[in-house]
Amino acid sequence: MSEKYLVEMEDITVQFPGVLALDKVRFRAEPGKVHVLLGENGAGKSTIMKVLAGVNTDYEGRIRFKGEEIVARSIDEQRERGVSIIFQEMNLLKNLTVAENIFLGRQPTKASGGIDWTGMYRQARELLDSIHSDISEHALVSTLSVGQMQMVEIAKALSFRCDIIIMDEPTSALTEKEVDALFEIISKLKSQGVAIVYISHRLEEILRIGDWVTIFRDGKYIDTVTTEGLTTDRMVAMMVGREMTEYYPKVDVVPGQVMLEARNIVKGHRLKGVSFTARAGEITGFYGLMGAGRTELMRCVFGADPFDSGEVLVKGEQQQIKSCEHAKRLGIALLTEDRKNQGLILNFDVNTNISLANLAPAMGPLGISHSKENENNKVLVEAVRVKTPSLRQLVKNLSGGNQQKVVICKWLNTTADIIIFDEPTRGIDVGAKVEIYRIMNSLKEAGKAIIVASSELTECMGISDRIYVMHEGEVTGLIEGPAMADLTEQAVVSYATGSHLHEPERQ
């Protein structure tokens, strides 16, 4: 058998309820190389790596590891084999110290059987030093920033002896200095013959450290190419399967009046005095990393959460928004980031979900008229092109994209003219994404004020007319007007990581 590859995965198929997450994909990794997995949210990058790491054990297909056929049955087993993974979601226990987290469940012990605390903290310090991190090993994780937590995750992964390390968006919350340190570590690991799987959305970064790039789209394997001679444009085209301009359709609308304005919104340490405006006939984007405060801000404006101080003006009038009910009456709609838990009643049918925010169109003389309701909702479902066998279909049986469209129908059924989309395309396939962008555009043309909060950089840059960039509860940048034309990813990222605060701005 070919010993060239450390890992060979063939014909891997993973089925999630209602979605074919992976459709006979393959992936190979050579020792001492950085393998980049590229694809949009929901393309299946994380899913295949969770198979390899033994997190997702419900798969079909073959895995060959060091030339031997294996079955990935559990995380422990795979870790034993030498597979280490840094999760995208933070898996740290916030009430424990950094060192306790790194050695969770395998604390060094003394001869007496007790935990060797001094030894544990010393080893943690050594690990952190090796990645040039100045985080205290004694610090409680709850006191760390998101970027620091990511560094702890990396230190934890390095503490296992491994042949392959999977890094799922390791840099998404790191500052440039931390990214540089990470790349240095990666080079060192490479020279030791460790294979690295690197998942990232930052295209420039991929060109910097990647050796091979494997592209997934919609759960399917597209291609594997070398980074030599590769350009970011080429990567995007492969990722989305079409040209950028077609992918992010732009329409030109002359913006109208300011529909929504927030002044100095403060909420604990999550929002530290945020102000913004959103105009009619315009898509206002909010970009920020995890923990930047995008979602918190939107929830405050919508009355879903209380805030400490600040003002909200709707159509020029100051309002004390006390509840979502109140916000809805003022014409604000929020499509939450967590569709399944906050946007929909999964066990209810399409009809009931659409009518939830406004039953007025369904009311007859004797109360709810089910035929009127059907008629009304049918029009919406057709306008937004929800693919569902009937209005009676339970929402949980629809795909992510169609679920999101049901949420859109729900709010189009109201009189809302300020529509906030929080992570509108998370977990949605490419085709549906484009449709959702088109719906946003047509709403914009209809003179509604659209707000999009997104952690996907290309999306935020592609769809927005102006962009607020947030970092740790503050707006750190506003890009609008002519500046939008020659906007670079790096510029946005430097605002989002707060590194523009420490370094002179680069062109």
Add this chain to the structure above:
Amino acid sequence: MTENVLRRFARIDKSNITPAIVLAALCLILAVISPTFRTQDNLVNILQQVTINAIIAVGMTLVIFTGGVDLSVGSVLGLSGIVMGIMIVDNKMSPLIAVPVAIALGAACGFVNGILISKLKLQPMIATLAMMSMARGAALTLANGKTITGYSKEFTWIGQGTIPGTGIPVQIVLMLALYVGFYYLMKYRKTGRYIYAIGGNEEATRLSGINVVKYKTLTYTLAGTLAALASFVLVAKLNSAQPIAGQDYELDAIASAVIGGASLLGGSGNMWGTLMGAIIIGVIRNGLNLLNVSSNLQKLILGIIILIAILTDALRNRKRA
């Protein structure tokens, strides 16, 4: 043929017809083994015995639809009965005043439950457990150990009388009217929609701009009100108000809803199922009596039946998830 009609009914309601089939099967078996069971007198008797539980179960079902539970209904029934008795018998007040006051008291107890649960975010189980103890304590204190008897014929009509010219017991008509009314509420009014929605996903409902606090409070208030209304029927039926009246009634009410297909997680089931559930329990009790099963053993058997219903619900939910 009946099944066909039932199925059509069930499809409209998106629910299963299991409770109706279970009821039909039960009746068939009992009719075969007990000649007494199939007499008209006995069948009317069953319905009369079912009314109190069935009325309480209306409120309980509403609460269960929201994903909550109300353990205080039995005690609230006891308390409002005693208050009614004290006002009417001891203080010679008119039932026209006493009954509304006692029902308002039940509503107030329910309202307090509702506020504790929806606004102060207490667990429904805990909040209503406290209310259960408070209401029972108040009833016992007020009654001071005695049973209050001696009511006018006009008062007892609701529990003992019949609709003039028909011979149909008033309490059965009242029960059926409540089920029709609340069936309409749940199916054709916004309130009903929102109550289901809260049980389906409370956070999504709130974020759809619906006043969840208001509707949750309303369901508990209705549960208290209906418990007090049931106490009116019970006092009239027995011609006596007792401080310990209504003990364990919450269990029967929960069982009726669950046997009728309401999920304890909320968001599913319907009123008509609960009525079936209440009648099923009545039929089982009646059948066990006819078969001379001791009341102690009956309790055990009913416990097993409730367990089966809840297990079925749990397994159904696991499949759903």
